[in-house]
Amino acid sequence: MKQAILPLAAGLIFSAAAVDCFAAVPDGKAVFERNCSVCHSVAPPPKSAPPIIPIAARYRAEFATKAAGVKAMTAFMQSPSKAASVIEVQAIERFGLMPSMSALSEADLRAVAGWVWDQGGAGMGPGRGAGQPKGTCR
Numbered sequence: 001m002k003q004a005i006l007p008l009a010a011g012l013i014f015s016a017a018a019v020d021c022f023a024a025v026p027d028g029k030a031v032f033e034r035n036c037s038v039c040h041s042v043a044p045p046p047k048s049a050p051p052i053i054p055i056a057a058r059y060r061a062e063f064a065t066k067a068a069g070v071k072a073m074t075a076f077m078q079s080p081s082k083a084a085s086v087i088e089v090q091a092i093e094r095f096g097l098m099p100s101m102s103a104l105s106e107a108d109l110r111a112v113a114g115w116v117w118d119q120g121g122a123g124m125g126p127g128r129g130a131g132q133p134k135g136t137c138r
């Protein structure tokens with residue numbers, strides 16, 4: 001019986017790692033690529049909207065926790081307004097107000113907001129966030 005336990009334990013550890021791995025591949029990134037990347041680049045130069053890394057940095061400066069930042073970002077995307085904007089006012093003057101993303105489900109918006117937040121990680125050098133999701137599972 002003892003012999004059966006080892007491979008079983010190894011299997012458990014392996015599948016736990018596999019689950020972790022899935023969790024680490026952000027679904028938010030896919031939402032971003034489908035729905036946001038037409039306007040937003042991740043790092044400068046901008047397309048027709050401010051790049052994601054500096055946006056994430058602003059949200060991180062404004063909100064103490066990821067949960068609070070994700071909540072505010074989700075609300076903004078559902079109903080963008082100048083009053084709810086967290087980034088520099090010049091961004092709206094330069095690019096115009098973002099159109100509402102209310103066609104997306106709240107789950108998708110929350111996932112993509114979490115992904116955006118993660119792009120502004122500590123130390124935020126240029127491009128740092130862009131490489132962050134890679135390499136976790138390989």
Ligand code: HEC
Nearest residue numbers: 035036039048049085086087091092095096097098101112
């Ligand atoms: C049609 C172009 C366009 C698309 C598509 C778009 N955005 Fe934007 N977004 C903008 C513009 C322009 C701004 C800057 C003005 C503003 O903040 O409203 C902006 C601003 C933002 C901000 C900062 C909001 C603030 O002012 O505090 C976030 C966060 C954001 N976008 C996330 C997203 C995400 C995530 C998606 C995809 C679900 C997305 N955007 C899709 C054009 C777009």
